[in-house]
Amino acid sequence: MLILGVETSCDETAVAVVEDGCKIRSNVILSQIDRHRKFGGVVPELAARCHLEAITPIVEEALREAGVLPQEIKLVAATYGPGLIGGLLVGLSLAKALSLAWKVPFVGVNHVEGHIYANFLAHPDLTPPLICLTVSGGHTNLIYMAEHGDYEVLGETRDDAAGEAFDKVARVLGLGYPGGPPVDRLARQGKAEITLVQQDRLAGTYDFSFSGLKTAVVNLVHRLEQKGETVPTADLAASFQRQVVSTLLERAFRAVEDKKVTTLALSGGVAANSELRERFTQEAARRGVKLYYPPLDLCTDNAAMIAACGYFRWQKQGSSPLDLTVAPRLRLT
Amino acid sequence: MRVLGIDTATRTGALALLDGAQVIWAEQALIRPGGSEKLPALLAEAMEAAAVSPEELELIAVGVGPGSYTGVRVGLAIAKGLAFGLKVPLVGVSTLQALAANIKTDTLVCPLVKSRKGEVYAGLYQWQGAQLVELAPPAIWGQEELASKLKAQGERIVFLGEELDEYYTYLAHYLKEQARFGQGKENLVDAAAVARLGLAEWEKNKENQLYTVLPLYLRRTEAEIRWAERGCPG
Numbered sequence A: 001m002l003i004l005g006v007e008t009s010c011d012e013t014a015v016a017v018v019e020d021g022c023k024i025r026s027n028v029i030l031s032q033i034d035r036h037r038k039f040g041g042v043v044p045e046l047a048a049r050c051h052l053e054a055i056t057p058i059v060e061e062a063l064r065e066a067g068v069l070p071q072e073i074k075l076v077a078a079t080y081g082p083g084l085i086g087g088l089l090v091g092l093s094l095a096k097a098l099s100l101a102w103k104v105p106f107v108g109v110n111h112v113e114g115h116i117y118a119n120f121l122a123h124p125d126l127t128p129p130l131i132c133l134t135v136s137g138g139h140t141n142l143i144y145m146a147e148h149g150d151y152e153v154l155g156e157t158r159d160d161a162a163g164e165a166f167d168k169v170a171r172v173l174g175l176g177y178p179g180g181p182p183v184d185r186l187a188r189q190g191k192a193e194i195t196l197v198q199q200d201r202l203a204g205t206y207d208f209s210f211s212g213l214k215t216a217v218v219n220l221v222h223r224l225e226q227k228g229e230t231v232p233t234a235d236l237a238a239s240f241q242r243q244v245v246s247t248l249l250e251r252a253f254r255a256v257e258d259k260k261v262t263t264l265a266l267s268g269g270v271a272a273n274s275e276l277r278e279r280f281t282q283e284a285a286r287r288g289v290k291l292y293y294p295p296l297d298l299c300t301d302n303a304a305m306i307a308a309c310g311y312f313r314w315q316k317q318g319s320s321p322l323d324l325t326v327a328p329r330l331r332l333t
Numbered sequence B: 001m002r003v004l005g006i007d008t009a010t011r012t013g014a015l016a017l018l019d020g021a022q023v024i025w026a027e028q029a030l031i032r033p034g035g036s037e038k039l040p041a042l043l044a045e046a047m048e049a050a051a052v053s054p055e056e057l058e059l060i061a062v063g064v065g066p067g068s069y070t071g072v073r074v075g076l077a078i079a080k081g082l083a084f085g086l087k088v089p090l091v092g093v094s095t096l097q098a099l100a101a102n103i104k105t106d107t108l109v110c111p112l113v114k115s116r117k118g119e120v121y122a123g124l125y126q127w128q129g130a131q132l133v134e135l136a137p138p139a140i141w142g143q144e145e146l147a148s149k150l151k152a153q154g155e156r157i158v159f160l161g162e163e164l165d166e167y168y169t170y171l172a173h174y175l176k177e178q179a180r181f182g183q184g185k186e187n188l189v190d191a192a193a194v195a196r197l198g199l200a201e202w203e204k205n206k207e208n209q210l211y212t213v214l215p216l217y218l219r220r221t222e223a224e225i226r227w228a229e230r231g232c233p234g
């Protein structure tokens, strides 16, 4: 069965064709990053405009790349939240219209749940129960997945998403936007020896807070600049990144232990961070935990994961009503 | 030719199905705030009630605004999805022109759609025989600026629009007997007019606008405006 997935919740316009929820036939992603770069972050109204301009040609490209005729699509899946309302509305409305035109069911997908399914696409042997850590510019979620469609959100960020903190630190270090890759590169040349925060005020919980850490970097940079001293950018990047990864690592492996599972899956753009991958791999080996992470194009926002997740949702609960509304703050339940 | 008309630029979402000149059905529903995404369900219900199957549609006409950015995008996304999915052509129509088509009069017609910051989207239209001619294209106006410009023209004008109440007092006071105002349904966008204008456009140019039609924003995003003014974000 062929599923068409549509994803427009942030700044990637993406459409994919997936077979039976596990085989990617096409995965077309148009990143708007160049349109937002000079503003230092995603501009919601601009993102919505770009989605509408791009979406139809991308649907066409996804079908062409998959070698699939429109009438072969049997299910249309689209993200309905969480995300930026303007973009969500474009993808959701288009997907509903396609389902009407093709007379096939439509299913709304939770974007955060979608990220988990990126791992099922990449690793056919993967089965729940598992712990999934999704970290990106938009989300930081620690989730226990007992079964397909059965989740417990263990922890979330109380302030900034991990990727957002990377962006802000990159900005103050003059590294540009998006911040993840340049901070990662610079950190490799530095020593992680600067103590930025004294204690983990959320220790013992599964929640995250990156705002204090980010502010510590910003304040330190400003203090040094005022005194006319050189800013040790590489050491700062390394220290910041070490702290972020340590927090993520501690929470994730504690969850694995508490929930007595043997599988840990990573997802989201930050999962591409080299230190994160290295340290998670080491820790997983040390503890005998099976670690999974998707390739980069499935880590970041894409529609293949939405199509795959939509397929499992549809199998479990059937189609969504055509009057399904967007849910910018949708939670995973 | 079976034409589907859609308009979501104002608070009232409008859908209509025409067979040539004949209106098969027309729907108007309050869709905002928050609810324009319910339009596909409304469309599905209406088509089922009229016993019309999606593949019987031959042309999609959609209002491109000006109006709510988000609203117009929802209408366009639905229209693009239908046109692509059904392999039928898509034509964009000015929402202001569709509003103007609501009344047949010899005088000037000035449809108004609320914009932001106290401003208004307006255009100027006039029937010349069977043709509704656009004398001034949609633009953003302050109401004082618009009223003084129209006063200088010295002709009678009929104002139309869903949120006419907001401008009524000022326009009536300033333009006195020069101004007339639309009544009741005349002030709401009728998707049948969108469909009719779309069909006329299609017959004239036979140009499928699936990949080219865009909302009539008339304004860049706030972020872009600030960037142009200051050369930096924020």
Ligand SMILES: [Zn+2]
Pocket (backbone or CB within 6 Å): A111, A115, A136, A138, A139, A300, A301
């Ligand atoms: Zn995401």
